[in-house]
Amino acid sequence: MKRIITLLTDFGTSDYFVAAMKGVILVRNPEVTLVDITHEIKPQDVRAGGFTLSCCYHDFPSGTIHLAVIDPGVGSERRAILVESHHYFFVGPDNGLFSFVFDRDSHACARHVTKSGYFQPHRSTTFHGRDVFAPVAACLSLGVPPEKFGALINDPVRLEVSDVQMSVDGAIHGSIVHIDHFGNCVTSFQWEKLKERLNGRRVRLQIGKTEITDLVPNYVVGSSTLPFLIIGSAGLIEISVRNGSAARLVGAAVGDRVVLVPG
């Protein structure tokens, strides 16, 4: 059966880990299409993995299975889960990795994956990506119905995914949620939601001692020496600089507080 399984992990690409998962999948379903999202999530950074997944899972065909393994609790009592949203499946550890999915799709439901008959016969305590999650994703791609893997649960671990607070003075408080490969600093401010609130007024964004007022339509008209704001490809406001790293320019890091002042 021609299905897609994507892979997102914190395994890096220098070890055999990702290949072992793919081998295990291909033994069960040689026809599957495998697509790497990334394997460079910072080790154990569940939130960062969830964020990156949330930016692209919906770009894949309906029915795609997203296999995500950032799993500091591997081998412990943390549950393995299978999440079904409107169009997609998600397989991975129950540690908040799919919080963004639940946030977007209120009908998404989770199952505790317990049917060990779908796992690898020999199960390590350090690599459930290979021994539990990959075989489950593979069986799912073969058409095994979700209910076969375990019962529904109503308490999957959920992290707070939104970081936007309104002050009485009208300021909007948020944070840097991601810094991308180019050094663009992605904020927690969703442009679509903010736009209504701004109602045509200009914005001013503060990060540390830096104040940014330019909101540009594309990189080319932006400055190559001063930071500017731009609506990024995930629909979030980003701090950028043309042909350079805004993170380096403004000295920003993930988690830094930002304040948006309309008017």
Next chain:
Amino acid sequence: MKRIITLLTDFGTSDYFVAAMKGVILVRNPEVTLVDITHEIKPQDVRAGGFTLSCCYHDFPSGTIHLAVIDPGVGSERRAILVESHHYFFVGPDNGLFSFVFDRDSHACARHVTKSGYFQPHRSTTFHGRDVFAPVAACLSLGVPPEKFGALINDPVRLEVSDVQMSVDGAIHGSIVHIDHFGNCVTSFQWEKLKERLNGRRVRLQIGKTEITDLVPNYVVGSSTLPFLIIGSAGLIEISVRNGSAARLVGAAVGDRVVLVPG
């Protein structure tokens, strides 16, 4: 339809960017074979991307679509183009990325991709890789004829791709065009063209204060402490050292001038 789309970008592999492009392609053509060339071109380095593409595009099956996105002008007025060479298609921004293709194939022609019906319904101003180029490449892989995407143009942006100048004294001037993963320094000198000119004479290559006279048939007979010359796999003369980084050894960087003195 079973077609190949290769991807070359400066996106890195730690974000969701490459996966988003692949998702968009697979939605349109689930049967396509996707092959990464590299995503580690230095940010905004159009010339480096064009060079790397030029070293391998011809190794792929006839009909392969090469999707290349190094796109500092995204969201501006720079054109999207579709290039047809004798055996291949190329999709990407019109900024010189395909200069090496035009240099090799004088019959290659370019179209300005304007038919927005092939693009993603919602188009960002920061990620045309996902919103414009990937869907165009996908539609092309489904058999949509090139002329459907837009009209022919005769002025695609072309960079100067050859850096070889002859002095009156017989010296040949060029530069380091690439430093590879191993530290080999790739020069702009094509061996096949040079060979005739040398007509059996020995060569001496100068880079900074270093002079290199050894041209070896393979790495094993080369020195592990002194730099030597070798004909690299792209047909260009390279500066190498056995089991080490020649770039570190001679202190070379991309753009450094080199002089070849025959005799």
Next chain:
Amino acid sequence: MKRIITLLTDFGTSDYFVAAMKGVILVRNPEVTLVDITHEIKPQDVRAGGFTLSCCYHDFPSGTIHLAVIDPGVGSERRAILVESHHYFFVGPDNGLFSFVFDRDSHACARHVTKSGYFQPHRSTTFHGRDVFAPVAACLSLGVPPEKFGALINDPVRLEVSDVQMSVDGAIHGSIVHIDHFGNCVTSFQWEKLKERLNGRRVRLQIGKTEITDLVPNYVVGSSTLPFLIIGSAGLIEISVRNGSAARLVGAAVGDRVVLVPG
């Protein structure tokens, strides 16, 4: 014919090298499934490449062709070989890269690949990955029988793969054979073999001036400040620390000696 070819090299992913190999394969067999194991083996580190391959080759479907190119001797007289084990094929240079395969499967046999009709028409002296090994793997994936590529040999290069020595005092001497992406230090001690010898006794592992006595069942119950021992996913004893890099914590490097004292 639907077959899998995996690729393991020291080429990195920033050049065109891996893509060129894949293009060459796809020209011959467009139906093949390509899976990267890793391309980040340290340049010329044949032993490290062999080790990584040994940790996952058996996770792939029977009939998989493992194409491995760590090839400091490219262009010299070193042989190209094709190894057949019980379930898998291996193609690469004869420099010890497949020592772990021979160690595991005493029936594995090797052929000297000499039939140049299977190679690329033009063969460089610096890139046999593209010009020799990739086309041979592709032809093999099309069903060309192994004996067509060359004669059996009984002297393929083999490295010593096991590093475990017993002292008269009962101590077991070994080394760090790999440090993974997370900083886990993989020792040469296979748990299954050691378990019998220990016969229920506790262990104490010495590395430099550090002594480690905790053998934990999973990361969660391990310390986040002191190193502990754990059975890794390759069945070897590893030195780890919870949510951190044990290599950094204990200052370990590949090749460091370790001593295991039972009792």
